[in-house]
Amino acid sequence: MLVGIALTFVGKMKQRGSVSGKANAATVADDGFTLLELLVVIAILGLLVGLVAPVALRQLGGARVSIAQQSIERLGSILEIYKLDVGGFPTTEQGLQALIIRPTAAQRWNGPYVKGDAVPLDAWGRPYIYRSPSQRPGRDYDLCSKGDSGDTGNSSPELICNAS
Secondary structure (H helix, E strand, O other), rough: OOHHHHHHHHHHHHHHHOOOOOHHHHHHOOOOOHHHHHHHHHHHHHHHHHHHHHHHHHHHHHHHHHHHHHHHHHHHHHHHHHHHHHHHHHHHHHOHHOOOOOOOOOOOOOOOOHHHOOOOOOOOOOOEEEOOOOOOOOOEEEEEEEOOOOEEEEEEEEEEEEOO
């Protein structure tokens, strides 16, 4: 469709010049585009934006989910190092703050385990949900992001959680 419009545009441009390539007095007055041609181009651009924008926004949402999953895996690795040093995972009450500030009961704490003075946030700028021991079978702890919706329900299908 766009190729056809482009060919029509090129053909119209060729028609505006004379055979010898010099413009004559009749074609000088016809150098602009008609309102209909401009409206067609604007409509085509509007359709392209309407078709491309939702796809681009979907890709952005998928990228945030991927970033959240990778961040959870990275924090999981940090929690494993914490466990090796201290002998166990931080409790739910200590939370991820135990990676930054030494808990009073931790004798062999060798932190801080993450950079900065604050606990990392998920891809949407919200705090992670951390529970130890885990409420899911076969796991030592739960480390989850509330996802795009930010739903606080523990069984929300939007939760993005650690695999181990």
